[in-house]
Amino acid sequence: MAAEKMALAKAINESLRRALDADPKVLIMGEDVGKLGGVFRVTDGLQKDFGESRVIDTPLAESGIVGTAIGLALRGYRPVVEIQFDGFVFPAYDQIVTQLAKMHARSLGKVKLPVVVRIPYGGGIGAVEHHSESPEALFAHVAGLKVVSPSNASDAYWMMQQAIQSDDPVIYFEPKRRYWDKGEVDPEAIPAPLHKAQVVREGTDLTLAAYGPMVKLCHEVAAAAAEEGRSLEVLDLRSVSPIDFDSIQASVEKTRRLVVVHEAPVFFGSGAEIAARITERCFYHLEAPVLRVGGYHAPYPPARLEEAYLPDLDRVLDAVDRSLAY
Amino acid sequence: MTVESTAARTPRRSAGSKAGATGAKKSTGANARKNAGTELVQLLTPEGKRVKNAEYDKYVAGITSEELRGLYRDMVLTRRFDAEATALQRQGELGLWASLLGQEAAQIGSGRALNDDDYVFPTYREHGVAWCRGVDPTNLLGMFRGVNNGGWDPNSNNFHLYTIVIGSQTLHATGYAMGVAKDGADSAVIAYFGDGASSQGDVAESFTFSAVYNAPVVFFCQNNQWAISEPTEKQTRVPLYQRAQGFGFPGVRVDGNDVLACLAVTKWALERARAGEGPTLVEAFTYRMGAHTTSDDPTRYRGDEERLAWEAKDPILRLRRFLEAANHADEGFFAELEAESEALGKRVREAVRAMPDPDHFAIFENVYADGHALVDEERAQFAAYQASFADVEGV
Numbered sequence: 071m072a073a074e075k076m077a078l079a080k081a082i083n084e085s086l087r088r089a090l091d092a093d094p095k096v097l098i099m100g101e102d103v104g105k106l107g108g109v110f111r112v113t114d115g116l117q118k119d120f121g122e123s124r125v126i127d128t129p130l131a132e133s134g135i136v137g138t139a140i141g142l143a144l145r146g147y148r149p150v151v152e153i154q155f156d157g158f159v160f161p162a163y164d165q166i167v168t169q170l171a172k173m174h175a176r177s178l179g180k181v182k183l184p185v186v187v188r189i190p191y192g193g194g195i196g197a198v199e200h201h202s203e204s205p206e207a208l209f210a211h212v213a214g215l216k217v218v219s220p221s222n223a224s225d226a227y228w229m230m231q232q233a234i235q236s237d238d239p240v241i242y243f244e245p246k247r248r249y250w251d252k253g254e255v256d257p258e259a260i261p262a263p264l265h266k267a268q269v270v271r272e273g274t275d276l277t278l279a280a281y282g283p284m285v286k287l288c289h290e291v292a293a294a295a296a297e298e299g300r301s302l303e304v305l306d307l308r309s310v311s312p313i314d315f316d317s318i319q320a321s322v323e324k325t326r327r328l329v330v331v332h333e334a335p336v337f338f339g340s341g342a343e344i345a346a347r348i349t350e351r352c353f354y355h356l357e358a359p360v361l362r363v364g365g366y367h368a369p370y371p372p373a374r375l376e377e378a379y380l381p382d383l384d385r386v387l388d389a390v391d392r393s394l395a396y
Numbered sequence: 397m398t399v400e401s402t403a404a405r406t407p408r409r410s411a412g413s414k415a416g417a418t419g420a421k422k423s424t425g426a427n428a429r430k431n432a433g434t435e436l437v438q439l440l441t442p443e444g445k446r447v448k449n450a451e452y453d454k455y456v457a458g459i460t461s462e463e464l465r466g467l468y469r470d471m472v473l474t475r476r477f478d479a480e481a482t483a484l485q486r487q488g489e490l491g492l493w494a495s496l497l498g499q500e501a502a503q504i505g506s507g508r509a510l511n512d513d514d515y516v517f518p519t520y521r522e523h524g525v526a527w528c529r530g531v532d533p534t535n536l537l538g539m540f541r542g543v544n545n546g547g548w549d550p551n552s553n554n555f556h557l558y559t560i561v562i563g564s565q566t567l568h569a570t571g572y573a574m575g576v577a578k579d580g581a582d583s584a585v586i587a588y589f590g591d592g593a594s595s596q597g598d599v600a601e602s603f604t605f606s607a608v609y610n611a612p613v614v615f616f617c618q619n620n621q622w623a624i625s626e627p628t629e630k631q632t633r634v635p636l637y638q639r640a641q642g643f644g645f646p647g648v649r650v651d652g653n654d655v656l657a658c659l660a661v662t663k664w665a666l667e668r669a670r671a672g673e674g675p676t677l678v679e680a681f682t683y684r685m686g687a688h689t690t691s692d693d694p695t696r697y698r699g700d701e702e703r704l705a706w707e708a709k710d711p712i713l714r715l716r717r718f719l720e721a722a723n724h725a726d727e728g729f730f731a732e733l734e735a736e737s738e739a740l741g742k743r744v745r746e747a748v749r750a751m752p753d754p755d756h757f758a759i760f761e762n763v764y765a766d767g768h769a770l771v772d773e774e775r776a777q778f779a780a781y782q783a784s785f786a787d788v789e790g791v
Contacts, residue, residue, distance in 0.1 A: 123578060129608055134567055134601035141571020144556070145579070165598070168561050169568070172545075176557055179762035180549040213763050213771070237765035265769065312769040 073256035079249035081223040082112050082188075085230035086150065088257070090120045096234060097142060098125040099135055100152030100188075109154055110190055110249055132162035139185050140169055148184045148234060156191040156243075157200025157370075163208075170239045171214030182237045186230075190246035191219075192283045192333045193380055196373040203370050204334035209241045210311040210343075217311040218264060219243035221285035223253030225308060228261035236264070243310075245283035267314035269321065273303035276327040276393055279318055279344060281307040284331045284381060291386045302390065310340050318344060319351045326357040327393045331381050336364040358396035361389045435635065436681060437661050438651040442709040444717025446656075455660035461724040467508060467655050468719060469733055471500040471712045474524040476737040477533045480744045481523075481540070485690040489748050490540045494521045498653070498685030501711030502618050504528060505658025506586065506680070509666055513554065513583040515576075517569035520558040521618075522588050529555040533740070534747040543754050563589055563596030566615060570602040573611035573669070584669035586614045586662075592623025594639070595631045603643040603675070612669035614662065615640075615677045618652060620684035625697040640677035652682025653711040683709070756782065 071084065089096045098113055098120075104127040107114030117125035128135050132153060139149035153159045159166075166187065173183055193202030210217045216238050220226040226244070233240040262268060270285065271292050278288040285306045292302040305321050307313060322328050328348055330341035341362035348360055363381045371379045439449055439456065478495050485493040496503060499521070507528025510516065518525055526536055530553050538547030539558065546557035559565035569587030576583055593599055594617060606613050619636055621628055628636075640647030646668075650661040658680055665676035683706035687694050719725040760775040 129601070129604050131601040131604060133598055134570075134605050137564065137567025137598060137601065138571030138574060138605050141568040141573070142575045143571075144550070144568060145572045145575030147575055147578075161597075164561070165564065165567065169559075169564055173557070174765055175762045176546040177550060177762075178544060178546065179765070180551065182765045216764070216768070238768075314769070 071257045073254060073258070075252050075254050076223055077250045077252050078220070078223045078226045078245070079110055079112050081227040081253070081255050082230055082244065083114055083116070084255065084257075085227045086113065086116060087119070089150070089231065089234045090116065090124060093148065093234075094124075095146060095148045096124070097147050097149045098152070099128050099139060099149050100126075101128060101130050101135075101154050103127060103152050108152060110246065112188070112190075112244070112249075113152065132158055132160075133165050136162040136165040136170060136185070136187065140165065140173070140183060143183045143185050144181055148186075150186040150188060150234060152188045154190070155197075155201045156189055156203040156205055159187075159189055159205065162187075166209070166215070166239075166241070167212050171212045174238070175214060183239050184234070184237050185239045186233045186236075187239070187241045189241065189243050190249075191243045192245055192247055193370060193376050194247040194283065196376070198373070199370070202376065204243075204332065204365065206241070206243055206310050206332075207334055207339050210313075210340060214239065215311060216240045216265070216309070217243065218309045219245065219282035220308065221245060221248065221280075221282055221306050223251070224255050224259070225306075227255045227257070228259070229264055229308065232261065232264040243282055247283050248286060251286070265309035265312050265314060267305050267307045267309070267317035269303060269317070270306045271302070271304035273301040273325065275301045275325055276329065276390055277303045277305055277318070277321040277325045278329050278331060278386070278390075279305045279307055279321075280331040281310060283333060287381065287383065287386065288331055290383055291390065294383060294387060295390060300390065300394070313340070313344065313347075315344075315347055315351065318348055322348055322352045323355045326355050327396075328356075328360045329363060329386065329389045329393055330360065331363045331386055331389075333365055333380055335367055336362045337367045339364055358393040361393050363389045435637075435649050436651050437648060437657050438654050439656040439660060440651075440654045440714050440718055442653070442714050444714045444721055446718065446722075449657075449660075452657065452660040452664060455663040456656050459656075464715075464719060464724045465729060467504055467659070468712070468715050468725070469736075470504040470508065470524070470527060471655065471715065472733055472737055473740055474500050474504065474527050475712060476741055477527070477744055478523055480741040481537060482686070482690060484537070484745065484748050485540070490537060490690075491542045492540050492689055492691060494540075494689045495684075495686040496521050496523050498683045498706065498711070499618055499620055499680075500524055501655035501715075502616075502652040502658050502680035502682045505655040506616050506662040506678070509659050509662035510586065511583065511666075513581070514666065515554045515556070515569075515572055515583065515585045517556045517565040517572070517585065517587045518558055519562070519565065519588050519590060519593070520560050521590075522558070525588065526555055529553040531555050533744055534751075537744070537748050538751065541748060541751055543751055563593035563598040565589070566593070566599050566602035567605070569613050569615075570606045570609075570611050573606065573613035573675075574609050576612055577609070577672075582670050584612045584614060584666045586616055586666070588616050588618065590617065590623065591619040591621065591628045591631055591636060592626065593617075594636050603640070603645075603677075606675040607643045607645050610672065610674040612672070613675045614665040614669055615675060616662065617677065617679045618682055619679050620652075620682050622684050622688070622694075622698070624688040624692060625694075627698075635679070637677055637679035640675075645675045645677065647677035647679065649679045649681055652680030653706075653709045653714065655711060655715055682711075
């Protein structure tokens with residue numbers, strides 16, 4: 071495969087295809103991942119090419135999907151399981167938190183759990199309840215799990231390669247509203263480390279930190295702010311556990327202001343942890359408190375209300391103004 | 397539901413067997429009454445008489461005197477180890493112990509049915525199965541002493557770590573068995589769980605997955621009649637083994653206090669698995685003679701009458717009666733075993749007392765296989781904090 075422009079969903083598909091090709095132990099499991107290719111077509115064509123034994127349509131039971139993936143991993147397989155939507159992961163939450171996250175430690179390092187849990191997440195697609203949530207903090211809080219979320223096609227491709235190669239369980243959050251955004255994917259490239267944040271736009275006045283679907287928004291915010299003479303730096307965190315605090319610190323020591331943006335509720339969200347740690351690390355550099363923009367402490371609203379719920383250009387710009395006003 | 401934390405309770409002597417104290421038919425438990433039908437596979441009566449069974453006799457047909465003595469030895473040593481562990485808890489050496497008293501036949505019978513390359517997924521009470529797999533008994537005690545959460549390499553003996561959350565391991569067993577099938581291997585997997593776990597969604601899901609994928613797994617349910625304080629009728633309205641039918645695979649109820657029957661039925665189920673015939677549910681009908689754990693107080697929810705009825709069906713006693721009646725063992729064997737038992741108790745006692753507390757930095761070990769920046773940072777902070785006391789102590 072030569073370098074080409076492709077949609078984020080297609081990039082994950084190509085990455086899964088490459089992994090299936092390279093390692094016979096890699097398996098795809100989930101609801102409708104076979105003939106249908108998944109409800110978002112991320113696994114399109116994989117069962118046709120790799121067979122039902124490796125691309126497995128499962129019963130509709132999320133705990134069963136993750137629980138059996140754990141057993142397969144103990145047998146030496148590297149399962150990549152799909153949870154159809156963010157709000158459907160909770161039946162599997164016990165297996166993920168109680169077993170998947172802790173079994174390596176429980177075994178004193180004797181067993182490894184190379185399981186990737188793919189979760190399309192976030193809103194903005196006009197869906198019904200349970201199809202638009204952002205539960206990443208609930209997983210980042212659990213030791214033993216790694217949590218990542220790509221924002222673009224190239225990262226989606228490479229971070230999936232790295233997640234599958236990881237000997238630790240990785241929760242891979244896919245920004246579903248960016249599935250059809252295209253970007254260049256070069257399969258010969260040398261990728262950045264999985265958990266390293268990247269400065270995707272340089273600036274001097276304030277740092278916007280985001281991941282997944284909010285990175286694109288932050289680009290738009292930075293462009294709008296630039297028209298008003300503000301130079302914003304955009305940091306794509308890429309990983310929510312671990313979080314690359316060194317990169318955030320380096321950026322904040324330069325810009326002295328930080329706004330964290332995520333769709334997940336602000337309360338106890340990843341932004342809260344970032345704010346606390348960056349305050350500790352950069353206390354004498356900060357010109358303003360770390361501000362957060364995100365969802366509210368309310369159930370994800372019906373589709374006709376989600377524009378009001380989700381962070382958008384104006385809400386982030388408002389936070390930028392508030393930060394710069396200090 | 398988890399094993400509860402340690403709370404000191406009045407010591408309760410391990411219940412021994414009382415030969416013929418009560419007739420077996422006078423059992424008081426509602427489930428015991430259900431049991432009195434043709435549905436129970438039994439090869440040895442509580443009186444130690446061998447009864448014929450057209451379907452399952454062949455699985456123990458060639459059994460030698462030596463093998464029979466071996467089963468007896470396994471059960472006696474397991475019970476001795478279990479009693480020692482209970483005593484060690486009372487002495488403060490262990491934080492908690494989950495006794496298997498009364499379930500020796502279910503565990504040794506099923507455990508000895510396994511081949512070396514079969515794989516076991518236990519709950520936290522499978523001390524007899526661990527024994528059959530060659531896991532050193534002292535290794536089981538680390539987690540109950542609180543020095544680790546699982547002190548053995550699961551792949552050394554194909555015996556997975558104890559799983560405390562009820563029923564979760566049935567899915568791991570199913571997934572593992574799916575892998576066995578993918579590998580084209582001819583081994584089988586066995587998942588242990590109890591009557592309480594049978595209510596868990598994970599157990600139902602494991603039945604569904606294993607049936608759909610025809611996974612080579614045996615679900616071995618020890619129905620010991622009590623999930624802490626809740627009797628089996630709080631878990632089910634049908635005999636548990638009948639649940640298998642609804643999932644599309646066979647279920648069998650075996651006398652869980654009959655080591656020969658447990659051996660035979662488990663062998664049959666494992667052979668089905670190895671032959672590609674899919675999952676089987678075995679319900680071993682047995683009794684938890686002791687408390688749920690050392691923190692439990694069964695006098696609050698059940699009476700002596702029921703326990704006495706089950707003591708008359710004691711698994712060890714009935715095999716002894718059979719061995720003696722059929723001249724499979726002499727006095728010398730029993731005397732030697734007694735000495736071996738005491739030696740095991742002593743070895744376990746000494747090993748536990750000598751078990752050191754782990755180094756503080758073990759907190760940060762094996763959290764991840766590939767490392768994690770936050771763990772590294774917190775380990776360094778912890779080290780600096782610990783080191784800050786060095787100066788004070790030096791003064």
